[in-house]
Amino acid sequence: MKKVLFATSALVMTAGVAAAEVAVSGDGRMGMVYDGNDVQFSSRARVKFTLTGESDAGLSFGAAFRVDQENYNANAYRSAARGTAGAVWISGTYGKLSMGDVVSASEAAIGDLYEIGYTEGTFAGDVEEISYLTGDGENLDQGPNILYEYTVNNISFYASASDGQDTSWFTTPGADVDDALNASSDDVAYSLAAKYDGGNFWAALGYAKHGDASELSLGAEAQFNQFSVKGIYVDYSDRFNGAAEWEYTAGLAAAYQADALTVKGFWRQDKYDLGAGAGNEKYDSFGIGADYDLGGGAVLAGGIIDTDYLDDTVADLGVKFKF
């Protein structure tokens, strides 16, 4: 027998109940992806749990994860019950402290470029996402990460860190590689960021460090009537992938909204020093797409992305839903 859940909180509010709650929400999508060679069907359905409560002294607390993020036995690094997916938090007048698979301070302040298409960029490998050095799945070999956020007037401060220990205890994954001296899995991965919000624009600066590698990130976004524009520049130092060193990521995104229609685009460039006198290489990615809001949680969306990472032009078209 089906259970209908309330879509509004009105009745709960009037009842004056301050008790802890579990909200169940979901999303879905269906459509077609052109992968550069063929057109393929692509769909998905997901459910998310959002747990919220409040202590007697007014401290808020909560947690959130999706069903597909709970892979207790299949993947210890994608399990909310192990602290390696989703997050738990407490928040009050002193700010908000989260623990789990949280984003880094830099990512919390700056974020990514605009998502395009009904698969929200996945059809092109999510090239709209900035590859921040720490957090957001990067350091889960050390178990849960923490993120602290505090806002005073127009300024927000962010700090995030791993615990610098890859050794496991009973419910925390982590292979014991302590024997490997100076292994990055034994180095605290941390990040600090600040953001100024001026109403119709914001600007943010972030820093992150993990072992020898470091990251300096700058981001800003502005809205003028129906236009939005966002720029991100991330400079990496000593971030190696084999012999190749990632030097920087630069990105620009813009959007125009007219009633139900939103047109979005982005450009991104990544530069690598190939090492050993092999010179440099630049990867450019371009994307353009449109969303049409059908109301009630349904959006018709499509996008085209050309990226040097795939060495191809790919596209998607479909509908996405929020429940």
Add this chain to the structure above:
Amino acid sequence: MKKVLFATSALVMTAGVAAAEVAVSGDGRMGMVYDGNDVQFSSRARVKFTLTGESDAGLSFGAAFRVDQENYNANAYRSAARGTAGAVWISGTYGKLSMGDVVSASEAAIGDLYEIGYTEGTFAGDVEEISYLTGDGENLDQGPNILYEYTVNNISFYASASDGQDTSWFTTPGADVDDALNASSDDVAYSLAAKYDGGNFWAALGYAKHGDASELSLGAEAQFNQFSVKGIYVDYSDRFNGAAEWEYTAGLAAAYQADALTVKGFWRQDKYDLGAGAGNEKYDSFGIGADYDLGGGAVLAGGIIDTDYLDDTVADLGVKFKF
């Protein structure tokens, strides 16, 4: 702290909220199975999510999957978040379009024989289920399948297809075996069916094709007072399993209901050409069982099945629940 969900939609309706919703339902069962040698305990509990919404223009959309169908990391072919379990759909005056692990057009029109026992046939390997050539998990190496359904007056039309591409892109499983020429994993698997519903009886015809293999299916069901009877005949061509060729499946099921009691039975025959002059072989399966409705979602049920597939007679007895 437990949350009690509403079992009726009355209050939601009066509130006039048309917003998207997530309904949580479940099922369970407990009892004993005689596997031909021993009696064993068998139980299970499952939870299902049904997501529904409606666009401003009155287009319905939704999705559904169970918790045990989300194995994101353990099994890419049994994951609603990858489109290989559960389904997403949109529907309106033009019909209903579903994508995911959908049944084929033939199966949508004709279905299976009657389920027997508290494990609903599982205690005998689900021999009441017809092995349709396409859809319902058969073609998930190509990612999600689609199913289109449209009803006008007494006639329903069905069409289903895979995309004919086993190459994976970012969230679609599928090993790239393009090198294997004429591999069935690169052939579109499709099915077409039509059904006439005359009120207390229906008759349906289906066709399916995947590579060289094809399937022609016929089904009909009728109800006379407390009696129901259903017949299915499926003729396969070039459907090989090694050297053996599956020639046909024929099945007949009947049920009699008197108040809370339902008595059900089925017979099924499968014929195989063993190839290489080894002659033919027929597999017969018989089943009989009874359900007693205890009310409130609980049913006491038991069944006995004798099948050449197991070369044994097996039985179950227990209770099954709907929540």
Add this chain to the structure above:
Amino acid sequence: MKKVLFATSALVMTAGVAAAEVAVSGDGRMGMVYDGNDVQFSSRARVKFTLTGESDAGLSFGAAFRVDQENYNANAYRSAARGTAGAVWISGTYGKLSMGDVVSASEAAIGDLYEIGYTEGTFAGDVEEISYLTGDGENLDQGPNILYEYTVNNISFYASASDGQDTSWFTTPGADVDDALNASSDDVAYSLAAKYDGGNFWAALGYAKHGDASELSLGAEAQFNQFSVKGIYVDYSDRFNGAAEWEYTAGLAAAYQADALTVKGFWRQDKYDLGAGAGNEKYDSFGIGADYDLGGGAVLAGGIIDTDYLDDTVADLGVKFKF
């Protein structure tokens, strides 16, 4: 879109609906664990489903499992849909019968020592938990277990059993090792227990047997004003782990509650006969901790445990939540 679920059953009650329901609840925790060498972050979030219904004749039935207990493809022995995690039950005037990953009769009657710390003992390997011989995951190679509970006046009776069959049928895990004569996986694992509840104290006696191994358990608990004290003694016979034979586990736990504060401690000793003239060995474990109830489902908790099993002193400190 988030769905808010009702935290009270008041409205459901007034509606007089007796239909089956699915309740969604959850828990979370975040804090730090000192594992004897390093301090590490540890967090988790979990969601639990509780399914309940009632037949027309007033028979109650239900089921319960957590999202992280459904690992259908990753671990057949931790899957509610296979009967190897969570449980299904029916209950009425004749008692309650549960099937699935249930505890043994002994554990149902006696239970464990008091849990300490925000990770509820997990930071020290759950040494507060008694290792009962049967049930609670011990015999899942035989599929689901059963537990029967019946209370008349002050006395409760308990009986539990596995089915003595490790052979699998279609949805029950179990490797077929029938060839191994006298394998414990082919022996019924059963337990019987009785408990007398005198209001502010109870005493219980349990017995369990699996193959050659047997267990005799005694437990009692009493409350005096703000004090609670609990004692457990479990005597094992022929319970071997390689050459070593587990002889007994003795445990004592005490708690003192003053308003929101609860202080808890336990001591436990396990004795092993190392066999082959190697003599005996005793393992002692001590724990002390405190919980401070913040209200609304949040508890600040910390603990210190010194145990010979880890040959170390470990500690935790954090907050735990109920939603």
